[in-house]
Structures are given as C-alpha cells and as structure tokens.
Amino acid sequence: MEPYIYAEYITGPNHPDFGEAGHSWLTGTASWMHRVGIDFILVVRPEFNGLRVDPCVPKEWDGYKIKRKFRGATYNITVKNSNHPSKGGAKIRIDGKEYEGNLYKNI
Structure with a gap:
C-alpha cells in the first residue's frame, strides 16, 4: 500500500495476513485526519460562539x-x-x- 494513504482497516493478529492493510482508497480516514490537523493541531476551529484559534x-x-x-x-x-x-x-x-x-x- 502507498505510504501516504490511510487504510480502511488493518488485519488483526488472528488473521493469516496479519498486518495487511486493505481498501486504501475507500476510507474516510484521510478527511478526518485533515480535520484533526486543522481543528486540533493548528486549532483553527469553528465553534458556536465564534472561531477558535x-x-x-x-x-x-x-x-x-x-x-x-x-x-x-x-x-x-x-x-x-x-x-x-x-x-x-x-x-x-x-x-x-x-x-x-x-x-x-x-x-
């Protein structure tokens, strides 16, 4: 799998292909990680009472x-x-x- 892509899942230790990632282009994880970066690291976050920076x-x-x-x-x-x-x-x-x-x- 590409190193810059998030997988939808990674198989667990009881699976024969333990550690294998799947569905790399079908996940919403990338958009959530973008949101985490903006809202909670750069902290430019919309709130009810205004814009938090x-x-x-x-x-x-x-x-x-x-x-x-x-x-x-x-x-x-x-x-x-x-x-x-x-x-x-x-x-x-x-x-x-x-x-x-x-x-x-x-x-």
Whole structure:
C-alpha cells in the first residue's frame, strides 16, 4: 500500500495476513485526519460562539498561515510563534488585525 494513504482497516493478529492493510482508497480516514490537523493541531476551529484559534504546534515552528472559511466569509490567519511555546502565547492575526485571546466572535 502507498505510504501516504490511510487504510480502511488493518488485519488483526488472528488473521493469516496479519498486518495487511486493505481498501486504501475507500476510507474516510484521510478527511478526518485533515480535520484533526486543522481543528486540533493548528486549532483553527469553528465553534458556536465564534472561531477558535489556539495553536498546539511543535515549539520549533516559527508560525504558519492558513486560509479558513467560516460562516460565509474567508479569513486569512497568520500565527507567529516567536517565543516558541508549543501551546499558548502565539500572536494571532486575522485579516491583518492582531487579536487577544483565542475565541474570535463576530469576525
């Protein structure tokens, strides 16, 4: 199986082909892993009260940029991790405006 593809399943230890992956292009896992990356690592996540931006990235990262659609609008988000914590403390700009906190209401 291709190393960049998620399998739908991997056979268990009681199967003659233990460890074999199957149905590599028929799974929804890739889209879920994309969502995990955006919502819980980069933490640019839609919530009922607004858009949550609270990165949890490797401390070695200097930052990142992401374009996010939310409630009919597209936002250009820049996260600068200049102090290099892995969680919290990053400076966040949305469409060029710097914000305090991590829940952006009415943007």
